[in-house]
Amino acid sequence: MARPRRQDERRAHLLAAARAAIIGRGLADVRVRDIADAAKMSPGTVTYYFREVQDLFQDVYDEAVERFYLRRARASAMHDDPRHRLAAMIESGLPTGPDDELCCLLYEFSPQARLRRGEATLRRSLFDRQAEIYEAILNDGARRELMTLTAPAVDAARNLVAFEDAYGYHIIARTSLGRSEALRLMRQYAAMVTGLTTVDDASRSSLDRPAVGADGL
Structure with missing residues (x-):
């Protein structure tokens, strides 16, 4: 046994x-x-x-994809307020630094996605699943009149994930764009498409302010 x-x-x-x-x-x-x-x-x-060593690599990638998605889903689920959820999603979507093991693994496999059908399918699924979380947050914020969307939720959600992918690469590659600057740019875009005054750290009380125009003032 x-x-x-x-x-x-x-x-x-x-x-x-x-x-x-x-x-x-x-x-x-x-x-x-x-x-x-x-x-x-x-x-x-x-x-x-x-x-086959490729089978081992595939399992490593499968596990990394699922761990990354679950990390983001859990970070978002910790909050009820969609503004806090949005902030938590942004914070969880970027590498913590150049040595973030999980993100490093995902970027190592990225060039292989074009050649390996299984990895391409998983990468597409990961993108879609992350975008779905963002889209749900944005729609919830609009429904509760906490956000005033300036773009369709689905478009903004996809842009947010795409920005994370691009900025994350720069963080891992140690270019001039580090995590703090990537966070600033992500939050800036998120505020622009939600009508929020600011999208800051999920623990900051500034997120408790209503969206611009959401209360009719």
Whole structure:
């Protein structure tokens, strides 16, 4: 009875080792030996659990996509006020810094999406699912008269996710655009399309102010 559990533990250990190898060497340069060294196992053990290293990479990507989406969904769900939810979504959508492991993993796989159908499908699904959260927040804000949308919710939602993808790359790549500047630009756009005076940190009381024009004043 213990054997399936042990196998699951081994596979989870190999997934963690593969993540470390990808972060350390870059996806294009990772080989079975690198994963085996990170896991402190033999290459044969790696191929016993994952006959093709691409299958292991696919599992790493699948897990990273789901973890990232759940992180965002949970951050949003912590708030009832759609203005707070919007702020939380923006904060959770950008890498915490150049060494954000989860975001680094996602960006490592990005160039492969064009060539690997499974990854392309997952990436498209992740984009759509994130946009759906944003769209629901914006529609809720408009319905409750806390936001005055200046663009269709679906368009604004897609733009927000696209901006995150672009700015996130700059944060990971350590260009001149860091997290604080990316947050400023994201919040600026969000305020512009929601009619809010400001979209700030989710814990800030400034979000309690009503949307411009929402109360008819």
